[in-house]
Amino acid sequence: MWHDRVVRLAGAAALTLSTLSWWACTSSSQLWADGAQDGPAPRGALLTVENQHVQDMRVYLVRGSTPIALGSVSTMERRTFTIPTSVLGNSGSIRLMADPLGSRGTFTSDFIPANPGDHVRWTLAPSLALSRFTVRRLVGG
Numbered sequence: 001m002w003h004d005r006v007v008r009l010a011g012a013a014a015l016t017l018s019t020l021s022w023w024a025c026t027s028s029s030q031l032w033a034d035g036a037q038d039g040p041a042p043r044g045a046l047l048t049v050e051n052q053h054v055q056d057m058r059v060y061l062v063r064g065s066t067p068i069a070l071g072s073v074s075t076m077e078r079r080t081f082t083i084p085t086s087v088l089g090n091s092g093s094i095r096l097m098a099d100p101l102g103s104r105g106t107f108t109s110d111f112i113p114a115n116p117g118d119h120v121r122w123t124l125a126p127s128l129a130l131s132r133f134t135v136r137r138l139v140g141g
Contacts, residue, residue, distance in 0.1 A: 055100040062095040
């Protein structure tokens, strides 16, 4: 059991490190749970994922049919990612995918309206089919 957890953590760390180099040129803004923002608005959009599911999740942004890894969110945790404008594209909407660690199935969201300067909050429910999202415009975005 302990070994499985270590392997999962090592995998998540490797995924995070590989993703960090890709995100290095983006803003380091952080939006706190109460909505207060620290620093300037990001050049893209913010995505906050709250994982209420019983399994840890890998989170991807799906562009066309290509999943782009954002990172992992543990059970009962919340994590904020910055999505650069270049990844948002011109469509005005995104799709997100949650991949439960240790499971074969994935869950993909409906199209979510998202533009530069938006803050998308995606809550992964205990039953993934009941997951929901909200979109708010960031001040100054």
